[in-house]
Amino acid sequence: xxxxxxxxxxxxxxxxxxxxxxxxxxxxxxxxxxxxxxxxxxxxxxxxxxxxxxxxxxxxxxxxxxxxxxxxxxxxxxxxxxxxxxxxxxxxxxxxxxxxxxxxxxxxxxxxxxxxxxxxxxxxxxxxxxxxxxxxxxxxxxxxxxxxxxxxxxxxxxxxxxxxxxxxxxxxxxxxxxxxxxxxxxxxxxxxxxxxxxxxxxxxxxxxxxxxxxxxxxxxxxxxxxxxxxxxxxxxxxxxxxxxxxxxxxxxxxxxxxxxxxxxxxxxxxxxxxxxxxxxxxxxxxxxxxxxxxxxxxxxxxxxxxxxxxxxxxxxxxxxxxxxxxxxxxxxxxxxxxxxxxxxxxxxxxxxxxxxxxxxxxx
Amino acid sequence: xxxxxxxxxxxxxxxxxxxxxxxxxxxxxxxxxxxxxxxxxxxxxxxxxxxxxxxxxxxxxxxxxxxxxxxxxxxxxxxxxxxxxxxxxxxxxxxxxxxxxxxxxxxxxxxxxxxxxxxxxxxxxxxxxxxxxxxxxxxxxxxxxxxxxxxxxxxxxxxxxxxxxxxxxxxxxxxxxxxxxxxxxxxxxxxxxxxxxxxxxxxxxxxxxxxxxxxxxxxxxxxxxxxxxxxxxxxxxxxxxxxxxxxxxxxxxxxxxxxxxxxxxxxxxxxxxxxxxxxxxxxxxxxxxxxxxxxxxxxxxxxxxxxxxxxxxxxxxxxxxxxxxxxxxxxxxxxxxxxxxxxxxxxxxxxxxxxxxxxxxxxxxxxxxxxxxxxxxxxxxxxxxxx
Numbered sequence: 001x002x003x004x005x006x007x008x009x010x011x012x013x014x015x016x017x018x019x020x021x022x023x024x025x026x027x028x029x030x031x032x033x034x035x036x037x038x039x040x041x042x043x044x045x046x047x048x049x050x051x052x053x054x055x056x057x058x059x060x061x062x063x064x065x066x067x068x069x070x071x072x073x074x075x076x077x078x079x080x081x082x083x084x085x086x087x088x089x090x091x092x093x094x095x096x097x098x099x100x101x102x103x104x105x106x107x108x109x110x111x112x113x114x115x116x117x118x119x120x121x122x123x124x125x126x127x128x129x130x131x132x133x134x135x136x137x138x139x140x141x142x143x144x145x146x147x148x149x150x151x152x153x154x155x156x157x158x159x160x161x162x163x164x165x166x167x168x169x170x171x172x173x174x175x176x177x178x179x180x181x182x183x184x185x186x187x188x189x190x191x192x193x194x195x196x197x198x199x200x201x202x203x204x205x206x207x208x209x210x211x212x213x214x215x216x217x218x219x220x221x222x223x224x225x226x227x228x229x230x231x232x233x234x235x236x237x238x239x240x241x242x243x244x245x246x247x248x249x250x251x252x253x254x255x256x257x258x259x260x261x262x263x264x265x266x267x268x269x270x271x272x273x274x275x276x277x278x279x280x281x282x283x284x285x286x287x288x289x290x291x292x293x294x295x296x297x298x299x300x301x302x303x304x305x306x307x308x309x310x311x312x313x314x315x316x317x318x319x320x321x322x323x324x325x326x327x328x329x330x331x332x333x334x335x336x337x338x339x340x341x342x343x344x345x346x347x348x349x350x351x352x353x354x355x356x357x358x359x360x361x362x363x
Numbered sequence: 364x365x366x367x368x369x370x371x372x373x374x375x376x377x378x379x380x381x382x383x384x385x386x387x388x389x390x391x392x393x394x395x396x397x398x399x400x401x402x403x404x405x406x407x408x409x410x411x412x413x414x415x416x417x418x419x420x421x422x423x424x425x426x427x428x429x430x431x432x433x434x435x436x437x438x439x440x441x442x443x444x445x446x447x448x449x450x451x452x453x454x455x456x457x458x459x460x461x462x463x464x465x466x467x468x469x470x471x472x473x474x475x476x477x478x479x480x481x482x483x484x485x486x487x488x489x490x491x492x493x494x495x496x497x498x499x500x501x502x503x504x505x506x507x508x509x510x511x512x513x514x515x516x517x518x519x520x521x522x523x524x525x526x527x528x529x530x531x532x533x534x535x536x537x538x539x540x541x542x543x544x545x546x547x548x549x550x551x552x553x554x555x556x557x558x559x560x561x562x563x564x565x566x567x568x569x570x571x572x573x574x575x576x577x578x579x580x581x582x583x584x585x586x587x588x589x590x591x592x593x594x595x596x597x598x599x600x601x602x603x604x605x606x607x608x609x610x611x612x613x614x615x616x617x618x619x620x621x622x623x624x625x626x627x628x629x630x631x632x633x634x635x636x637x638x639x640x641x642x643x644x645x646x647x648x649x650x651x652x653x654x655x656x657x658x659x660x661x662x663x664x665x666x667x668x669x670x671x672x673x674x675x676x677x678x679x680x681x682x683x684x685x686x687x688x689x690x691x692x693x694x695x696x697x698x699x700x701x702x703x704x705x706x707x708x709x710x711x712x713x714x715x716x717x718x719x720x721x722x723x724x725x726x727x728x729x730x731x732x733x734x735x736x737x738x739x740x741x742x743x744x745x746x747x748x749x750x
Contacts, residue, residue, distance in 0.1 A: 040549040069457075197590075238589045
């Protein structure tokens with residue numbers, strides 16, 4: 001009776017069984033596709049699998065999206081042992097459902113797990129989980145041009161730990177939600193605030209991996225910035241407070257002439273997949289791209305600034321405020337930001353030829 | 364040789380200085396309030412004929428042995444915690460999109476119920492844990508139970524699980540309050556709903572060394588916290604990031620890791636789950652809590668006991684060189700108690716410290732444990748009897 005075994009209990013059902021008896025005849029779920037923001041819209045199914053003491057994950061399965069069970073002493077609840085990922089499934093013009101470089105998310109989770117002393121699903125298990133989640137929730141992938149199905153793979157310590165220690169059992173779970181724009185500004189340019197006191201990460205911390213521990217501590221400073229009308233916060237390095245790092249959940253780029261600059265990922269910054277892809281697209285277009293230390297003073301000299309992230313996409317930054325000085329940037333059509341954005345979105349949604357094998361069709 | 368409480372009692376010197384200390388305005392609980400609370404409970408939740416659970420009390424470590432009952436209280440969107448209740452320990456239900464799972468929005472506490480020789484159950488300064496949780500909740504953008512709600516929840520949990528409080532001198536009942544963002548979030552933001560739970564487990568010694576002296580390793584690569592971060596509150600986000608350094612050190616035979624400040628990498632901060640003190644002559648120093656270090660309740664209690672005993676107690680920046688030059692070093696924490704440090708290894712240098720019966724650490728530990736277990740008169744109002 002007492003001492004219930006630690007487990008994330010998952011109902012064992014297969015897609016074909018469930019879909020056979022409950023399949024909707026409509027192609028799409030009943031959602032107001034024109035008014036999607038970035039809040040949770042529960043979908044039909046989620047995917048889950050658990051690891052055992054040896055570290056291997058069993059074959060996962062789908063279950064109806066809903067609450068799961070966790071031991072109160074689970075490692076994630078008490079000691080923050082968790083990693084997240086963020087991905088999107090897009091509906092292309094021809095109706096195909098596409099994902100963008102999903103193997104990079106799989107590898108990033110694997111690297112993150114190593115840093116956080118967690119078992120990790122293999123790249124193949126990760127991809128299988130994501131693919132099953134997309135297929136099972138296919139009617140939740142918005143119509144072309146109306147957004148995407150955002151996927152949230154989660155890896156967390158579900159086994160119990162009383163003293164500070166790594167859990168002995170882990171759960172890998174994937175759920176999704178249809179989304180459109182991440183920021184409440186929609187597609188309008190963002191206004192960022194440079195935070196000087198609270199760092200997002202520090203050397204020897206977990207900033208370079210997508211650990212949940214990077215996020216809770218910045219909720220307060222984000223709220224304060226948003227209350228003052230800013231879209232988000234731009235963080236400085238913890239050691240010197242002189243160089244820009246990234247935004248709460250996006251990387252940052254500065255454009256000046258033909259040069260595009262972004263902070264180097266040196267252990268405190270998350271190496272974004274959108275970031276990496278944008279660097280390559282920019283190089284292909286003939287821009288000079290520099291990954292280096294970016295002193296905060298350079299913000300004053302940039303002509304354009306944009307953020308990149310899976311959730312954020314490529315988002316124009318209209319202004320950045322640092323120590324009461326607000327610098328404004330060029331926004332609008334015909335700029336570098338929009339050029340990169342249209343190419344990236346074109347590749348992701350299949351309207352531009354994918355010469356780099358970045359796009360995976362889910363079928 | 365493992366010292367038991369009874370042998371400590373024989374060697375205990377009782378230099379009681381009546382030292383009235385002005386506390387901040389916390390709620391004060393006493394046995395009368397506790398019994399009044401009990402009478403208010405509408406129905407008996409449990410029927411316990413035996414005095415103790417059937418367990419091997421001589422071999423308690425620090426693994427989870429969940430006690431029968433846990434306490435659960437939820438917070439609605441308006442930030443008010445509704446009345447909580449005891450329930451059988453078991454899995455809790457969580458949305459996969461819960462704030463705690465996706466963004467680490469949670470803080471926890473640690474306190475213990477001790478059994479006095481006469482069988483009575485004692486709590487140690489639970490109001491301090493309550494206030495610390497409130498401060499942590501504010502930092503992590505969460506609503507928090509009031510001090511009264513927190514202390515009541517801890518008392519209810521301890522009393523309901525009284526069969527799980529080890530017999531006197533065999534250990535204690537470790538109590539884990541946990542406040543988490545349980546409402547769903549997708550984009551990065553605070554959860555819309557929160558849950559406060561308290562669960563418990565009987566425990567013995569925290570470290571596998573038992574009561575033997577610890578061997579610590581000074582970590583130079585990974586940091587536990589940075590200025591402006593969440594190191595000063597008991598956020599769950601402070602712990603998973605240090606598992607790697609901790610497991611590296613343990614694989615090399617160390618008991619735990621000593622972290623340095625993240626800026627200069629020269630000043631002592633604390634260990635993975637306890638504060639640190641350095642003794643040189645009659646001076647006891649401990650790193651000042653300036654935002655990156657957790658202000659331990661055992662830490663502040665030990666500081667007061669040391670002042671009472673006539674030591675000079677200093678809170679300041681403690682340079683790592685001072686640690687290597689000390690006579691004694693010890694760690695303090697609820698789980699850890701007051702634990703002597705036998706050696707510290709920094710870069711390639713390994714220093715040994717005094718740890719014998721005459722050590723300052725042992726003296727302070729005896730007084731603290733004596734107060735916590737009701738062997739020493741509690742002149743400071745630190746101890747609450749709950750039955």
